[in-house]
Structures are given as structure tokens and as C-alpha cells.
Amino acid sequence: MTITQLYYVLAVAEHKNFTLAAEKCFVTQPTLSMQIQKLEEELDIQIFDRGKKPIQLTEVGQKIVTQARNIVNESGRIKDIVDQQKGYVGGEFRVGIIPTIMPTLLPMFMSNFINKYPKVNLVIEEHTTEEIIKMLKNGQLDAAIAATPLEEESIKEIVLYYEPFVAYVPENNASYNKKEFEVEDLEMNLSNVLLLQDGHCFTNNVLNICKSSIMPEEHHFQIASGSFETMIKLVDEGLGMTLLPYLNTLDMGEKATQKLRHFKEPRPSREVSLIYSKKELKLHLIEALRNTIAGVVKGAITFQNVDITSPLHKK
Incomplete structure (x- = not known):
């Protein structure tokens, strides 16, 4: 039994296809299949049910994959220990970012990081918070950027910044004439608030501001979109109001800026x-990423008097 064989097993378990798994492992499909077959013969069991499409794990195969993931992850830590001891900042570094943070934060730090640490192979992946937590626990990600606190005992959190929510209000809304927005304004307009589809922690953030666990079903239409741009265009058509993360408002044109309303302090914000x-x-890589992000966001977002809302769904 070898680490390489276990690595191939994990690849097939993830992609459910021998050809695709071989491509991801940079080997030929016959080589990958032969190594997995050798392992199955050594253990005298079948790890995969090849008769199903897509390929499925057998019952014992599921248990083997769980243990194989632990072994492969732990074996990789040997090189991490050596790199850290030598002060070497390089190698593969897999980072997950939630969709509502990726478009605004990534362009701010990406160039700085890769220029400062050219030996790091930075792999950025977009995932939901739920996916990120699972992947961190499984060792599929080295780090992630997400809204917190997550109340996960096995996960460490380092706060990067606090980002206020900003109301985007159409001219036909009574709150348009107010200079500052209040939580009460949100609660009164909740049936007219356009939110991202379920599964986005940003939606939980917004509902938790007004201490509501459900969205009133008084709209004459339903939207399942993960795009703030879509929400903005619907507001421009007078179909409701929405809340935006502060960084999403920085590049808006003058006409759109007139519809923005900041909350009174302490501003409802996400961590x-x-x-x-x-x-x-x-x-050492995590600290390098933290320092890089801290250097670029401190000039763009420096709010202190904030009220942090939870990204978790409160029942």
C-alpha cells in the first residue's frame, strides 16, 4: 500500500470517473486504474462499484476513503513542517472564498500576494460557507475567507475587517428620503427586501439584523439569484430594495450612489x-495571506462602531 495509491483512490472518489481523476493527478488512466486495482487485490476487496455510472464507492470503500484522506493529509504535513522550519514560503496553497466576498476582495489582494510570494502556487476556489467548513475539516482546503463567527470548535478564525451593510433603496420607497437608514426601516420593509437565494450566508446576515428567521412571502414573484448585480437592477426597476456589502458600493456610478443609505451607528455589519x-x-502561508489582505483593506474599510450580525441561520 502506498500514499500514491491512496491519493488516486481519493481522486476517483471525488470525480467519480477514472479518466477525469487521472487528468487531475497528471497520470495516464491505465496507470491510475492499475494502481487502484493493485490496492484492491492487496486488500482483497472492491473499493469502487464500477458497474454504476457515475462510479460509486462500495460500503467498505467509503470507510477506506475516510481513512485514506486522513493518511494523505497527514503525510503532506511532513513537508509543511520542513517548509515552516526553513522559513520557505512556497508550494501549493488552497484557499476557499465565499461568493459574496470573492468579487470584491480577491482583486484587491491577488496581485500583491502573487508578486510578493512568487513561489506560492495559490489556488483560489469559490464555495459556500457550508462547503468550506467541510473542506477545511477534510483537508481539501488550507484556509478560507468567510463571514464569521461560525461557532466551529475545530476551526480558527482571524478577523480581517468589519464590513457594514448598506441599503440600496428605489425612489418609490418611503425610506428614500431619509439620510440614514435604521433597523426599523428594514423591519418595516422586509416584505419588499430582495435577498440572495437560500444557501448564501449573506441572506442569514440580513435576516438576523431584524431578528427574523424567515422571509415574508408577500412578493408577487420569486427570485433565485446569487448575484448582487441582479438585485441592483431589480431595485432600479422599482421592484424592491436590497442590502449590499460596503465594498460592493465603492465603484457605483453617481446615479446609483444616490440610492445608497448607510445605517445609523452602530452600523449592522458582517465580520x-x-x-x-x-x-x-x-x-507561515496563512500569516503571509493575512498580512497581504490587511495591507490592502485598511485604506478601504476602517469601520469600528459596528454591530456584528451572525452568518448562521437562527431558528
Whole structure:
């Protein structure tokens, strides 16, 4: 049994296809299949049910994959220990970012980071918070950027910044004439608030501001969109109001800016953090990423008098 064989097993388990798994592992499909077959023969069991499409794990195969993931992850930590001891900032670094943070934050730090640390192979992946938590625990991600607190015992959180919510209000809304927005305004307009589709923690943030766990069903239409741009265009058509993260409002034109209303202090805000498993050993890379992000956001977002809302769904 070898680490390489276990690595191939994990690839097939993830992609449910031998050809695709081989491509991801940069080997030929016959090589990958032969190594997995050798492992199955050594263990005298079938890890995969090849008769199903897509390929499925057998019952014992599921247990083997769980253990294989632990072994492969732990074997990789040996190199992490050596790199950290030598002060070497390089190698693969997989970072997950939630969709409502990716478009605004990534362009702010990406160039700086890769220019400062050219030996790092930075792999950025967009995932929901739920996916990120699972992948951090499984060792599929080294770190992530998400809204916190997440109340996960096995995950460490380092706060990067606090980002206020900003109301985007159409001219036909009574709150348009107010200079500042209040939580009460949101509660009174809740049936007219356009939110991202379920699954986005930003939606939970907004509902938690007004201490509501459900969205009133008084709209004459339903929207399942993960795009703030879509929400903005619907507001421009007078179909409701929405809330936006502060960084999403910085590049708006003059006409759109006139529809923005900031909350009174303390401003309802989300806490954005760099998170990673407490077992993670690439701490030198995590610190390098934290320093890079801190250097670019401190001039763009420096709010202190804020009221942090939870990204978790409160029942």
C-alpha cells in the first residue's frame, strides 16, 4: 500500500470517473486504474462499484476513503513542517472564498500576494460557507475567507475587517428620503427586501439584523439569484430594495450612489475572517495571506462602531 495509491483512490472518489481523476493527478488512466486495482487485490476487496455510472464507492470503500484522506493529509504535513522550519514560503496553497466576498476582495489582494510570494502556487476556489467548513475539516482546503463567527470548535478564525451593510433603496420607497437608514426601516420593509437565494450566508446576515428567521412571502414573484448585480437592477426597476456589502458600493456610478443609505451607528455589519483548521500546519502561508489582505483593506474599510450580525441561520 502506498500514499500514491491512496491519493488516486481519493481522486476517483471525488470525480467519480477514472479518466477525469487521472487528468487531475497528471497520470495516464491505465496507470491510475492499475494502481487502484493493485490496492484492491492487496486488500482483497472492491473499493469502487464500477458497474454504476457515475462510479460509486462500495460500503467498505467509503470507510477506506475516510481513512485514506486522513493518511494523505497527514503525510503532506511532513513537508509543511520542513517548509515552516526553513522559513520557505512556497508550494501549493488552497484557499476557499465565499461568493459574496470573492468579487470584491480577491482583486484587491491577488496581485500583491502573487508578486510578493512568487513561489506560492495559490489556488483560489469559490464555495459556500457550508462547503468550506467541510473542506477545511477534510483537508481539501488550507484556509478560507468567510463571514464569521461560525461557532466551529475545530476551526480558527482571524478577523480581517468589519464590513457594514448598506441599503440600496428605489425612489418609490418611503425610506428614500431619509439620510440614514435604521433597523426599523428594514423591519418595516422586509416584505419588499430582495435577498440572495437560500444557501448564501449573506441572506442569514440580513435576516438576523431584524431578528427574523424567515422571509415574508408577500412578493408577487420569486427570485433565485446569487448575484448582487441582479438585485441592483431589480431595485432600479422599482421592484424592491436590497442590502449590499460596503465594498460592493465603492465603484457605483453617481446615479446609483444616490440610492445608497448607510445605517445609523452602530452600523449592522458582517465580520470577515481568515479561517483554517486548528490542525493546519501552513501557518507561515496563512500569516503571509493575512498580512497581504490587511495591507490592502485598511485604506478601504476602517469601520469600528459596528454591530456584528451572525452568518448562521437562527431558528
